[in-house]
Amino acid sequence: MKALYFNNFGDNSVLKYGNIQSPQINAEQILVKTQFIGLNFADIYRRRGTYHIEKHHPYINGYEALGEVVAVGSHINDFKLGDTVFFVDVPFANAEYVSVPSENAIIVPENLDPKIIASVGLQGLTADFLAHDLGKNLPGNNVFIHGISGGVGQILSQMLTSDGINVYGITSTLAKQTLALQQGAVKIFLRNTPWNQNLNGKFDTIYDGVGKTLEQSLALATNKGKVIFYGMSGGNPPKIDPIKLLNQSKSILTGDLWDYLSNAIERKKRSQRLFSYFQENKIKISEPTIFSLADGQKAYEYLESGKSAGKILLKP
Known part of the structure; x- marks a missing residue:
């Protein structure tokens, strides 16, 4: 099979197809x-060697994908040949074929576009976990989202807005600002302006996936x-004084999604809750940027550039 792989940790030049x-x-x-x-x-961190990656020779990155079931183990009754499934926590996904434990696979609803599901799988379940397990915001709360136009940010913003929460955020360009406002945010600030004047102490919850902005949050x-x-998409967080x-x-x-996405029942329940927002047209996402798997180096470079708004997908 074809795959995107690497033998040594490093920058994008180590990636081979x-x-x-x-x-x-x-x-x-x-x-x-x-x-x-x-x-x-996380795939960038794994390629750099600063994040856990499953042992394999050569290394194959990636943990989420959507595709067709083409073979079924002898003990499997819940899936059949031709089913469309997705997964968000199975290693070696940067490849044409992936062996998937049955409890990690989630059936794709027939009334949703597979490309949409592929675009929201991990980010959507992350947003769901942040909103419903950690944030637990009430209608009327004011929240602030760093990186609101990214993959998680777009879904989280619309999820919270649909639940009656006032969403504010920050992004890097006018185009991304317009996108976030169209998706229901109350106000969006631009990062290259003195945006945080008079905002301290104004928000019930701040969602921070940047890391280095923790004190600011x-x-x-x-x-x-x-x-x-x-x-920590922007760098490691500073040390925080708990006495302060x-x-x-x-x-x-804080928390790890995998501690909540712990079994097949949890995966089904959480994915159904996520999909309901899309089925009821409460969440819409920007069109994903698609690279061929053969152009994996370019895809990684694009993600690291910070120019993407929404999901980046690789297509074998």
Whole structure:
């Protein structure tokens, strides 16, 4: 099969495209022929060698994809040949074929475009987890989202807005600002302006996936407010003094999606809740940017450039 792979950690130059051995399945797995493969910041960290990656020779990146079931293990009853499924937590996804444990596979609803599902899989389940497990905001709350026009940000913003929450955020360009406003945000600030004047202490919750902005996020929080810290796309966060948080009655909440997406029942429940927003037209996303798997280097470069608005997909 064809795959995007690398033998050593480093920058995008280590990525190679070519033939490697196809995976085999056991009795509890299905073989998925990928149609769309999701690219995420975590894949960049793995390629650099700064984030956990499954052992394999050569290394194959990627953990999420959508595709067709082309082989079924002998103990599998929930899937059949020809089913369209997606997964968000199975390694070696940057390839034409992936062996997927049956409990990790999620059936794609027939009334949703597979490309949409591929575009929202991991980011959508992340947004759902941030909103419903960590944020738990009430109607009328004021929240602030860093990187609101990114993959997670777009979905999270619309999810919260549809739940009656007032959403504010920050982004880098006028085009992204317009997009976020069209998706229901109250006000969007531009990063290259003195945007945070008079905003400290104004927000009940700040969603921060940037990392290095953690102190700034804490300043934006109200007394008894909270910061949801869920990523480091902009760099490692600074050290935080817990005594200062105590004195201001502010909290930092964080978590790992995988501790919540822990079994087939949880995957089904959470994906159905996510899909309901799309089925009821409460969330719309920008068109994904699609690269061929052979052009994987260019896709990684594009994600690292910060120019993307929404999801980047690889297509075998």
